[in-house]
Amino acid sequence: MDATMTTEDVARRLAAVHAARDDDESAHGLADELHRDVLAAIAAGAADAPILAAAALRTETLGFSRWCA
Structure with a gap:
């Protein structure tokens, strides 16, 4: 992964998690x-690191069980 991840990339991935x-x-x-x-x-070195991190943490608001072995 490089520093070019965008908030739009994260939003698309969040939508995929939501769909699953x-x-x-x-x-x-x-x-x-x-x-x-x-x-x-x-x-x-992503320039918008705080925004990317905050967006990714939205997975915590999605309703699915998290299991760990």
Whole structure:
């Protein structure tokens, strides 16, 4: 991942998580991938890091179960 991730990219990915919310495992996986990619973009120097992070954290408001083994 590079620093070119945009808020629109995050919004599209949030929509995908939202669409998968009836499948807890898929939604959780998509949310984890989004969080990792946002962190990588921030580490690579994304100019709008606070906005990207705040947008990615919106996954916490989506209604699906998160299980950890």
